[in-house]
Amino acid sequence: MKPGPALVALGMCALSALTAAPTLSAGAPRPAPIKAAYFYSYMSQGHLDSLAAAGFNRAIIKCISDSLGTRGAAEIKSFMERGRELGIEIAPEWSLQARARLNALPTSRRYTWDDGHVEADVGCPLDSPFWCSALLDRASEVLAAVPAARRLVVDLEIYTGSRHHYDAGPCRCSTCLGEFARSGRGGNPGDSSALEAFEEDRLTHILAVLLGEFAKEHPGIELGVFDLDFDSFVHRAMARALVQANVPTVDYTERTYSRGGAEIAAARAALGPRVPLIVGLYLKRFTPGALADSVQSVVRRADGYFIFSTYSLWQDPKRLAGAYTLAGPPSQYWTALRRANGVR
Numbered sequence: 001m002k003p004g005p006a007l008v009a010l011g012m013c014a015l016s017a018l019t020a021a022p023t024l025s026a027g028a029p030r031p032a033p034i035k036a037a038y039f040y041s042y043m044s045q046g047h048l049d050s051l052a053a054a055g056f057n058r059a060i061i062k063c064i065s066d067s068l069g070t071r072g073a074a075e076i077k078s079f080m081e082r083g084r085e086l087g088i089e090i091a092p093e094w095s096l097q098a099r100a101r102l103n104a105l106p107t108s109r110r111y112t113w114d115d116g117h118v119e120a121d122v123g124c125p126l127d128s129p130f131w132c133s134a135l136l137d138r139a140s141e142v143l144a145a146v147p148a149a150r151r152l153v154v155d156l157e158i159y160t161g162s163r164h165h166y167d168a169g170p171c172r173c174s175t176c177l178g179e180f181a182r183s184g185r186g187g188n189p190g191d192s193s194a195l196e197a198f199e200e201d202r203l204t205h206i207l208a209v210l211l212g213e214f215a216k217e218h219p220g221i222e223l224g225v226f227d228l229d230f231d232s233f234v235h236r237a238m239a240r241a242l243v244q245a246n247v248p249t250v251d252y253t254e255r256t257y258s259r260g261g262a263e264i265a266a267a268r269a270a271l272g273p274r275v276p277l278i279v280g281l282y283l284k285r286f287t288p289g290a291l292a293d294s295v296q297s298v299v300r301r302a303d304g305y306f307i308f309s310t311y312s313l314w315q316d317p318k319r320l321a322g323a324y325t326l327a328g329p330p331s332q333y334w335t336a337l338r339r340a341n342g343v344r
Helices: 009-019 046-053 069-086 099-104 128-145 174-183 192-217 233-244 256-271 288-299 330-340
Strands: 034-040 058-062 089-095 110-113 117-123 151-155 222-226 251-253 277-282 304-308
Touching: 046 069, 058 069, 058 151, 058 304, 069 089, 069 128, 089 128, 089 222, 099 117, 099 128, 117 128, 128 151, 128 192, 174 192, 192 233, 222 233, 251 256, 256 277, 256 288, 277 288, 288 304, 288 330
Parallel strands: 034 058, 034 304, 058 089, 089 151, 151 222, 222 251, 251 277, 277 304
Antiparallel strands: 110 117
């Protein structure tokens, strides 16, 4: 992440709290690593049995609809019940960007970057109603359906626009520029560095307030984030806000998809040791023969790993395409995962 040149004291205090974590004493046992699978809520419940037999202890289950709805609630309830029986923690997950929810809001603010490029289906990052709907309301939906859930996960990646993240610079919608002009922080919208620093600080405050409400309503609930370590002012603001609001979190990093363990140090540096780091492994990019050693290598340097995606091991291989294709038969991958997870 590239920090802005003028972080306010509040943001710096939050970052200090994030990085100044207590360390385990020399004789303290290391917590058991997280062994997680990422897949989709419409899949069959029996997939959990396959994961349990292969030694997994967590399932990150993506709810693909813009709202949970009756069907989504039933799916998550079913997985929660079976997961409890098998000893697998269920972490429901959703994408921050949701066209239907965004278009239903009484706001026209959208992420606007560069010389006025408007992302019609991406919320303005400084728009409180957008965050209330996309983050708080969605979390409440899930927890109302499955009150026993202790872990939630939100994906900040953008699937509804021309970019994958808020990484084209600060938002230049008229409301954001107006707020910047009135802030006394320079006021020159052509100064991207000053504008981005202002927006990062402003978003940190917005999210800290909203997450403070979340913490009061749902004490102790973990809010994990995909790519919390990503280099974007929105991700930095989210990290600081989670600390300020005292909301437990975990970073499911995807930067390891391409370079594996070589990216672990960079992910750690972005957030500090206090945030547990769960390393993503992109199944498509591993042969069965290389997978077990790769898992064991990254787990030695992180708090666990997750596989994207075990959908590839559930679906008929003849129907796999694109990101879900594999370099070998599913049976060989299951064998490798059992070995990686210490199952004989």
